[in-house]
Amino acid sequence: MSNEEQKFSDEFINAFVDDQLTPEEKAQVYARLSSNEALSRQICELRKTRDLVQLAFKEPPMPTRGMATLSAGRKIGLGVAAGLMLIIGGITGWFLHQPSGNQIASVAQLAPGEDVPAKVLFHVSDGHADHLKNVLDDVEELMQHYRLSHQSARVEVITNGEGLSLLLAGISPYAERIQKMQKEYHDLTFVACQNTIDRYQQELGFTAKLLPGVVVIDSGVAQIMRRQHQGWAYIQG
Known part of the structure; x- marks a missing residue:
């Protein structure tokens, strides 16, 4: 499977967002981010959702x-x-x-x-x-x-x-x-x-x-x- 066709599993991506991967595994994701818009968007949305959940427990800023x-x-x-x-x-x-x-x-x-x-x-x-x-x-x-x-x-x-x-x-x-x-x-x-x-x-x-x-x-x-x-x-x- 080529680099472009390679896909990460949902579990792998979630582990990346939660900072639970090894440095070598993280490097694989970073190597793909600059050239894979879909992957960047997926990680972005996952991170955004997590941050919104955290912010829900804080007073919203003016x-x-x-x-x-x-x-x-x-x-x-x-x-x-x-x-x-x-x-x-x-x-x-x-x-x-x-x-x-x-x-x-x-x-x-x-x-x-x-x-x-x-x-x-x-x-x-x-x-x-x-x-x-x-x-x-x-x-x-x-x-x-x-x-x-x-x-x-x-x-x-x-x-x-x-x-x-x-x-x-x-x-x-x-x-x-x-x-x-x-x-x-x-x-x-x-x-x-x-x-x-x-x-x-x-x-x-x-x-x-x-x-x-x-x-x-x-x-x-x-x-x-x-x-x-x-x-x-x-x-x-």
């Missing part, structure tokens, strides 16, 4: 001011994209949910040596204003730690799904703060997902205008996978 304006009574169809972002949790690397102060401190100690910069990736897919503020607080705390300890570091904040609102000109509630952070920390980069930008255009007819200095990459998922394979610490912001 809509973000900017994104509510964009929606104009029409729900943004980015939930699937946000769900897909979560499947990379099983890739080799660090996967920290809702980072606390202690978790940020732990990541700050990951640098392998004085001459090798620490490399940390923050992933933002939630557009709630309070959540975005917490992410920026965590990023700034980490950057200050590295500066005070005279340690070099590279930090990327990757946004996709509703998290893109953090970097949208005229919509982001923290545009001024982001611009100050960009000037203050030269090794800090804010990144936007082109797939999400395209989806905004297709589903809302909205042309995304980004804040100055924001870097655009092809896919948030692909960038996260690349960074984790390069040894970057990963924080789900």
Whole structure:
């Protein structure tokens, strides 16, 4: 059976979503995701369903001011994209949910040596204003730690799904703060997902205008996978 014809069983896919596979088995799935849209959609929907069940036990968030304006009574169809972002949790690397102060401190100690910069990736897919503020607080705390300890570091904040609102000109509630952070920390980069930008255009007819200095990459998922394979610490912001 060829690689294209090979199919994974439902039990195998469910085990992948629940992070119960061996590294070798996970690698088989990751190798297929980029070229198999049906498989990506299946995993996305399974992960989304699981996350919705978990969220059912939490208080639903209030809509973000900017994104509510964009929606104009029409729900943004980015939930699937946000769900897909979560499947990379099983890739080799660090996967920290809702980072606390202690978790940020732990990541700050990951640098392998004085001459090798620490490399940390923050992933933002939630557009709630309070959540975005917490992410920026965590990023700034980490950057200050590295500066005070005279340690070099590279930090990327990757946004996709509703998290893109953090970097949208005229919509982001923290545009001024982001611009100050960009000037203050030269090794800090804010990144936007082109797939999400395209989806905004297709589903809302909205042309995304980004804040100055924001870097655009092809896919948030692909960038996260690349960074984790390069040894970057990963924080789900």
